[in-house]
Amino acid sequence: xxxxxxxxxxxxxxxxxxxxxxxxxxxxxxxxxxxxxxxxxxxxxxxxxxxxxxxxxxxxxxxxxxxxxxxxxxxxxxxxxxxxxxxxxxxxxxxxxxxxxxxxxxxxxxxxxxxxxxxxxxxxxxxxxxxxxxxxxxxxxxxxxxxxxxxxxxxxxxxxxxxxxxxxxxxxxxxxxxxxxxxxxxxxxxxxxxxxxxxxxxxxxxxxxxxxxxxxxxxxxxxxxxxxxxxxxxxxxxxxxxxxxxxxxxxxxxxxxxxxxxxxxxxxxxxxxxxxxxxxxxxxxxxxxx
Amino acid sequence: xxxxxxxxxxxxxxxxxxxxxxxxxxxxxxxxxxxxxxxxxxxxxxxxxxxxxxxxxxxxxxxxxxxxxxxxxxxxxxxxxxxxxxxxxxxxxxxxxxxxxxxxxxxxxxxxxxxxxxxxxxxxxxxxxxxxxxxxxxxxxxxxxxxxxxxxxxxxxxxxxxxxxxxxxxxxxxxxxxxxxxxxxxxxxxxxxxxxxxxxxxxxxxxxxxxxxxxxxxxxxxxxxxxxxxxxxxxxxxxxxxxxxxxxxxxxxxxxxxxxxxxxxxxxxxxxxxxxxxxxxxxxxxxxxx
DNA sequence: CAGGTTCTCTGACTAAAGTCAGAGAATGTC
DNA sequence: GACATTCTCTGACTTTAGTCAGAGAACCTG
Numbered sequence: 001x002x003x004x005x006x007x008x009x010x011x012x013x014x015x016x017x018x019x020x021x022x023x024x025x026x027x028x029x030x031x032x033x034x035x036x037x038x039x040x041x042x043x044x045x046x047x048x049x050x051x052x053x054x055x056x057x058x059x060x061x062x063x064x065x066x067x068x069x070x071x072x073x074x075x076x077x078x079x080x081x082x083x084x085x086x087x088x089x090x091x092x093x094x095x096x097x098x099x100x101x102x103x104x105x106x107x108x109x110x111x112x113x114x115x116x117x118x119x120x121x122x123x124x125x126x127x128x129x130x131x132x133x134x135x136x137x138x139x140x141x142x143x144x145x146x147x148x149x150x151x152x153x154x155x156x157x158x159x160x161x162x163x164x165x166x167x168x169x170x171x172x173x174x175x176x177x178x179x180x181x182x183x184x185x186x187x188x189x190x191x192x193x194x195x196x197x198x199x200x201x202x203x204x205x206x207x208x209x210x211x212x213x214x215x216x217x218x219x220x221x222x223x224x225x226x227x228x229x230x231x232x233x234x235x236x237x238x239x240x241x242x243x244x245x246x247x248x249x250x251x252x253x254x255x256x257x258x259x260x261x262x263x264x265x266x267x268x269x270x271x272x273x274x275x276x277x278x279x280x281x282x283x284x285x286x287x288x289x290x
Numbered sequence: 291x292x293x294x295x296x297x298x299x300x301x302x303x304x305x306x307x308x309x310x311x312x313x314x315x316x317x318x319x320x321x322x323x324x325x326x327x328x329x330x331x332x333x334x335x336x337x338x339x340x341x342x343x344x345x346x347x348x349x350x351x352x353x354x355x356x357x358x359x360x361x362x363x364x365x366x367x368x369x370x371x372x373x374x375x376x377x378x379x380x381x382x383x384x385x386x387x388x389x390x391x392x393x394x395x396x397x398x399x400x401x402x403x404x405x406x407x408x409x410x411x412x413x414x415x416x417x418x419x420x421x422x423x424x425x426x427x428x429x430x431x432x433x434x435x436x437x438x439x440x441x442x443x444x445x446x447x448x449x450x451x452x453x454x455x456x457x458x459x460x461x462x463x464x465x466x467x468x469x470x471x472x473x474x475x476x477x478x479x480x481x482x483x484x485x486x487x488x489x490x491x492x493x494x495x496x497x498x499x500x501x502x503x504x505x506x507x508x509x510x511x512x513x514x515x516x517x518x519x520x521x522x523x524x525x526x527x528x529x530x531x532x533x534x535x536x537x538x539x540x541x542x543x544x545x546x547x548x549x550x551x552x553x554x555x556x557x558x559x560x561x562x563x564x565x566x567x568x569x570x571x572x573x574x575x576x577x578x579x580x
Numbered sequence: 581c582a583g584g585t586t587c588t589c590t591g592a593c594t595a596a597a598g599t600c601a602g603a604g605a606a607t608g609t610c
Numbered sequence: 611g612a613c614a615t616t617c618t619c620t621g622a623c624t625t626t627a628g629t630c631a632g633a634g635a636a637c638c639t640g
Contacts, residue, residue: 001398001402001410001414002399004414005414006394007417009397009398011421012306012421013303013306016299016303017303029595031596031597046617047618055598056599056600057617057618057619058598058599058601058618059597059598061618062620063597081606081607081616082606082607083605083607083616084606084617085617104296105292105296108292108295108299111295111424112292112295114427115518119423119516122419123419123423125419126415126416126423127295127297129413129415131301131302133405133413134413135301135305136404136405137305137400137404139404228406228408320626321628336587336588337586337588345628347587347589348588348591348628348631351589352589352590355589371587371636371637372637373588373636373637374588374636375588
């Protein structure tokens, strides 16, 4: 297994990485080119640039000066906070960035060129899989305030999906609720799954002293299903319930959520009698927390 | 399409490339680490090292000196030719190389770690596909003397495979032959397909003035089938026949070679009456060369 | 054995990449 | 308004990476 991964790493850094450097670099040193690219068309704060590229602040400053001297970039003070500075591209800078873009396209095409259409198809599918699964590894699950915009976004998507999938509308304010104060420490906790900084899933735990903890509002964005994020999220939620002192966890759910139910069953959840009267639910599950 | 490739390149250079550098690098600068690795357990000639890593001779010399100063490498004169020098690892060098190995393994494991077994499986399959198809792009088809060891190797594999596949033995010296002088310029040409410097396929053309050219001995190693190398080789052979003045090309083949026949049919070859009495053949094909 | 080749090394460079310790301005906090 | 914090810049570095022009030894060819 590890061997396969290493062979892959080798080929890919050779064929893609090395070429990438030369293609992208072109005239300009790599550092500058990457920076130019990363600034993007809309401009970008220096601290974000540094964070994304992992650069020293002095170094970044110098690189930007060099780009500014070439007339590609303009650095100006931020409007809200005048300590943070914002880099933005001049027309010449946009032009150069477009050239980088073209070279990147060429590189991509050069990888596809020697293949027939069948092989191309297969390569693209395989690349898609690798990309999704590798980035799944970079997903992060963090506790977040239930009223944070990312949490709210996930919740609204969750509700929208429930309504899309089932005949009867779902109203989160009726039945077994998960109001902000119920899923905020110390009463409970709300988690968001982030992928590349974007929220792509959520889940919450409601602690009940001396009674089973409840797991609620578990949702994974359709675009990232099949990457194992649901499993990881559920593990995290169970751990949270266990850390809160519960020996047993409860989930009530609806049979329209087939993927989620499959996951629950796979991971040791068993069906039990209804333990509440959530009108939307038609399946009640329970798990003993190791 | 190009977008998919670019997304892939981005993720992969980020997740694999960047990590790779730090993992591999460790204490030692990347250049030295790569060199140390590439020397291998059995030692290696400097010129091969340079060729494989694409380094300047002066630079290589200096890197090796630095490794030698650290007691990891010993450079000595070659035994056959004392101009070429051979680098080999000391016990300490082998030790350090093993550490690189371990780090590389760790990197690979860190990519797999966050995934469940199902995802792992899929990632590995996808990586395998990407690896094969990307490296297929790097394959090279070159004209080679039919008595060159690589050509001889391919021919023997070709004959072995025919014998393995069919009931009656195949004797290349009987029937429609392809003797060295018949497939060596100017009478014809012999091609070898190279992948990472290894011969993985062959094919030959026999020119006949004012008569159809013959395509012979076409073979692709089983390990690299499905990568489109056969198609590329056939294109090259047809081009060679056309450049030799032929308007029509002939192939005689055996129905046991199903993959090859599928390729021929896909690319415009049509069945015709037997145009020779090759005892082993049972299918005769022809194509008009654009 | 003379003369050309091949292979490697040395010295003398340059450019890119990156680090670190302050200095200085803008902002938040008590 | 004093004080700490945040964010960026400057100057003074180091380390990698890489290039180029010879010099010199070993080898091959006639």
